[in-house]
Amino acid sequence: MQSITVKAPGRINLIGEHTDYNNGFVLPAAIQKAATVTIEKRVDRLVLMNAVDLNDSISILLEEIKPSEIHWANYIIGVIVQFQKNHNFPTGFSITLKSDIPMGAGLSSSAAIECAVAYALNELFAFGIDKMELALMAQKAEQEYAGVQCGIMDQFASLFGKKDQVVLLDCKTMEYQYFPLLLEDYTIVLFDTQIKHALASSEYNTRRLECEVGVSMIQTKFAQVNCLREANLDMLNECVNASLHPIVYNRCKYVIEEMERTLAATENLVANDLAAFGEKMFATHEGLTKLYEVSCVELDALVAMVKNKKEVIGARMMGGGFGGCTINIVKKTELNKVIVNTSDAYKQKTGKDLVHYIVNIEDGAHITN
Numbered sequence: 001m002q003s004i005t006v007k008a009p010g011r012i013n014l015i016g017e018h019t020d021y022n023n024g025f026v027l028p029a030a031i032q033k034a035a036t037v038t039i040e041k042r043v044d045r046l047v048l049m050n051a052v053d054l055n056d057s058i059s060i061l062l063e064e065i066k067p068s069e070i071h072w073a074n075y076i077i078g079v080i081v082q083f084q085k086n087h088n089f090p091t092g093f094s095i096t097l098k099s100d101i102p103m104g105a106g107l108s109s110s111a112a113i114e115c116a117v118a119y120a121l122n123e124l125f126a127f128g129i130d131k132m133e134l135a136l137m138a139q140k141a142e143q144e145y146a147g148v149q150c151g152i153m154d155q156f157a158s159l160f161g162k163k164d165q166v167v168l169l170d171c172k173t174m175e176y177q178y179f180p181l182l183l184e185d186y187t188i189v190l191f192d193t194q195i196k197h198a199l200a201s202s203e204y205n206t207r208r209l210e211c212e213v214g215v216s217m218i219q220t221k222f223a224q225v226n227c228l229r230e231a232n233l234d235m236l237n238e239c240v241n242a243s244l245h246p247i248v249y250n251r252c253k254y255v256i257e258e259m260e261r262t263l264a265a266t267e268n269l270v271a272n273d274l275a276a277f278g279e280k281m282f283a284t285h286e287g288l289t290k291l292y293e294v295s296c297v298e299l300d301a302l303v304a305m306v307k308n309k310k311e312v313i314g315a316r317m318m319g320g321g322f323g324g325c326t327i328n329i330v331k332k333t334e335l336n337k338v339i340v341n342t343s344d345a346y347k348q349k350t351g352k353d354l355v356h357y358i359v360n361i362e363d364g365a366h367i368t369n
């Protein structure tokens, strides 16, 4: 095999936000929007990277791989470096990249690129690395080359997604379970704020640190607790004084509650109780806004606009926050009306045209040639 084409999707997350790096639960799914890479072996030692959508390309020798000034190339370089830690590339290769995942919309466009490249290189050079390890390598690429201390959710979803299924991942044990997403009269629509506030990645890293501070405060009395997953609200109340350390307290409270909520919501889904599931989505949004403080006025406005509509069963901001999309579960027969009304209201409030995506749940990364 001299050439391979791999498609790796973006993701949604139904519930379980900012829980992955606290070893909690997430409930993502892969979607129809995807990054596609074609990788072809070369006879020399060059790595040629071509981003078709950006009409940009760079090349670098395998032996001289290092961080690039070209932003998009770092997602690829970051992955190549992970392979080079334990494997040798016998030849160079040319990578052609395309993607229809909107960037900065919180749909994990970067994870999709990383996963597509990781999956394709592993197949093309027959390294025999398993999919979970590939997900971890892609995550490392994001952490080391994009500077975001992300959890594992996005890369996991892009590689492990399954058509018409959501997947509950336990980020502590990395065990996972698929559930069919039976929405019947309902469908999922994303509303894209088209905003990505500059502080998104620095605040993300700060949230991680604040959670770690919380864990170390809990450890003063409960030495066995190594992550927020292993803590509960009683421990938090005993160890972190909410008036002395309101930020740490609120961050931990949100995460502990969100972990419980995610498990309970998954039960609602299995029991086909969409109304209860939707209420939990609204509760998650509330927590992300008030306690975790990763929302923004545009996301809050979008959720407020649909909150009292009986045809919208649940809505919340999705992903890291500070922009990107809201995820909404909407009655199919009323979908057009909800889109039109929300678009009008959003235009009035922000002057921006609201972009929406109706979600199909698809398979994770796979070879297409």
Ligand code: GLA
Binding pocket: 016, 017, 018, 019, 020, 021, 150, 151, 152, 153, 154, 319, 320, 321
């Ligand atoms: C980003 C990160 C994920 C996860 C979410 C928040 O998408 O990449 O690991 O932490 O934010 O749930």
